Amino acid sequence: xxxxxxxxxxxxxxxxxxxxxxxxxxxxxxxxxxxxxxxxxxxxxxxxxxxxxxxxxxxxxxxxxxxxxxxxxxxxxxxxxxxxxxxxxxxxxxxxxxxxxxxxxxxxxxxxxxxxxxxxxxxxxxxxxxxxxxxxxxxxxxxxxxxxxxxxxxxxxxxxxxxxxxxxxxxxxxxxxxxxxxxxxxxxxxxxxxxxxxxxxxxxxxxxxxxxxxxxxxxxxxxxxxxxxxxxxxxxxxxxxxxxxxxxxxxxxxxxxxxxxxxxxxxxxxxxxxxxxxxxxxxxxxxxxxxxxxxxxxxxxxxxxxxxxxxxxxxxxxx
Amino acid sequence: xxxxxxxxxxxxxxxxxxxxxxxxxxxxxxxxxxxxxxxxxxxxxxxxxxxxxxxxxxxxxxxxxxxxxxxxxxxxxxxxxxxxxxxxxxxxxxxxxxxxxxxxxxxxxxxxxxxxxxxxxxxxxxxxxxxxxxxxxxxxxxxxxxxxxxxxxxxxxxxxxxxxxxxxxxxxxxxxxxxxxxxxxxxxxxxxxxxxxxxxxxxxxxxxxxxxxxxxxxxxxxxxxxxxxxxxxxxxxxxxxxxxxx
Numbered sequence: 104x105x106x107x108x109x110x111x112x113x114x115x116x117x118x119x120x121x122x123x124x125x126x127x128x129x130x131x132x133x134x135x136x137x138x139x140x141x142x143x144x145x146x147x148x149x150x151x152x153x154x155x156x157x158x159x160x161x162x163x164x165x166x167x168x169x170x171x172x173x174x175x176x177x178x179x180x181x182x183x184x185x186x187x188x189x190x191x192x193x194x195x196x197x198x199x200x201x202x203x204x205x206x207x208x209x210x211x212x213x214x215x216x217x218x219x220x221x222x223x224x225x226x227x228x229x230x231x232x233x234x235x236x237x238x239x240x241x242x243x244x245x246x247x248x249x250x251x252x253x254x255x256x257x258x259x260x261x262x263x264x265x266x267x268x269x270x271x272x273x274x275x276x277x278x279x280x281x282x283x284x285x286x287x288x289x290x291x292x293x294x295x296x297x298x299x300x301x302x303x304x305x306x307x308x309x310x311x312x313x314x315x316x317x318x319x320x321x322x323x324x325x326x327x328x329x330x331x332x333x334x335x336x337x338x339x340x341x342x343x344x345x346x347x348x349x350x351x352x353x354x355x356x357x358x359x360x361x362x363x364x365x366x367x368x369x370x371x372x373x374x375x376x377x378x379x380x381x382x383x384x385x386x387x388x389x390x391x392x393x394x395x396x397x398x399x400x401x402x403x404x405x406x407x408x409x410x411x412x413x414x415x416x417x418x419x420x421x422x
Numbered sequence: 423x424x425x426x427x428x429x430x431x432x433x434x435x436x437x438x439x440x441x442x443x444x445x446x447x448x449x450x451x452x453x454x455x456x457x458x459x460x461x462x463x464x465x466x467x468x469x470x471x472x473x474x475x476x477x478x479x480x481x482x483x484x485x486x487x488x489x490x491x492x493x494x495x496x497x498x499x500x501x502x503x504x505x506x507x508x509x510x511x512x513x514x515x516x517x518x519x520x521x522x523x524x525x526x527x528x529x530x531x532x533x534x535x536x537x538x539x540x541x542x543x544x545x546x547x548x549x550x551x552x553x554x555x556x557x558x559x560x561x562x563x564x565x566x567x568x569x570x571x572x573x574x575x576x577x578x579x580x581x582x583x584x585x586x587x588x589x590x591x592x593x594x595x596x597x598x599x600x601x602x603x604x605x606x607x608x609x610x611x612x613x614x615x616x617x618x619x620x621x622x623x624x625x626x627x628x629x630x631x632x633x634x635x636x637x638x639x640x641x642x643x644x645x646x647x648x649x650x651x652x653x654x655x656x657x658x659x660x661x662x663x664x665x666x667x668x
Binding site: 284354414 | 435515590599634659
């Protein structure tokens, strides 16, 4: 038996979310008394390094022209059978979410999504936990099928080097014909995708206009952070839609979230309240966001943000 | 076009969440339930727009007991033609997907629409499961859908980017923000919704292999540490030395 991790890649490179999934799979394998096998598709660079995180084997399933959940599910199901998977792990990413449910139906495997805990054995069942109701509660799931599937929350399981890289093996599988044709694929390169970012600098209506975003970008640059925004700002096109975090946008859980000039409506908090540390900068001391924050500064953001960027640059210069 | 829209209901975001005494179930007393916004604002409205453009029929499907009927009536008031309610309490995502799949197999839908996820459990599971059970393609997180005969052009969100795809009906699609704009039911819609047919069907037998055994509340925040706007270096030191996040 094995723990099988689908380690996804983007642009031919193993994603950070995939390393986190392998890190989780290695810990799950310890609990279940078995080994973690990482499975890749398209022979991505960084595959053999998954051995360093603790994967006993790395197995590639071949190269396909484009992502299609139906095709990937079929080949991953074949890999799961051939590699004796009893527990399957993947990132709670757009790719992971498209596949995990399909795989669950195909293998009649119970699943839990966006989990934040390593499985705990309870007889033949396992228990995992996840945040529910917009971060207002946690639920413990008991999965009791022979094969179990989880997708894991981003930025929660840190990959650590504990072993050495391994040779990538290949496994032959039969891929069905894809019924989807990709016309165009655009990805923003050179920046960390927002859902995977460790540090996020987010700003809202307090910025007064899109022309003022320079100070936000400078702060993000000094930290190596991704930029984000609140819904009203995306709705009036001050910022691109893919930066919108909150209930109808992207839900994120970075280690550090700066909320600058954002009041903290409950719909916004629903998308960010699982961040490890929240810093709120707002000129209104009554802004509801302060109640959800770890650190707060009441002040004019046009004064505070440049001072913060300088202070961070000074800290970085000392390091 | 014959379109099925799967709708779910969730507690309103602003509702206070409480559990029963042994914390195994949501305490529904005083909870305001709404149609899941992704299902309502994006999936349902786009389905109705396509019907208005191309003709056909929009059916909404909900897995739930009689108590959930107001949610179905609202979908009919917004513009769905008829509804199917599978009369059972949803136990988990795979249970729900199997119920829906059993119905879809008896009808020839061109499109099966869902919202990208529900706002209570955010699993994004049912759509993918349903597509697999029906052996159909699945396009998740779609932000636009245009039809030309049986050929669809879809735009979908991926991490840090987007994709434009083409495929032929039938398929399963989950809708994200951008797909359509919310429609508020008008008086005529509300009146008509009362006479539109809701077919109630019995569930199929499904053995559940996952369940929620316990709910608990997150640890209280320690409270917000305020830093003066003249002491920004102190904030940076706190983030570096105390929170250890930079």
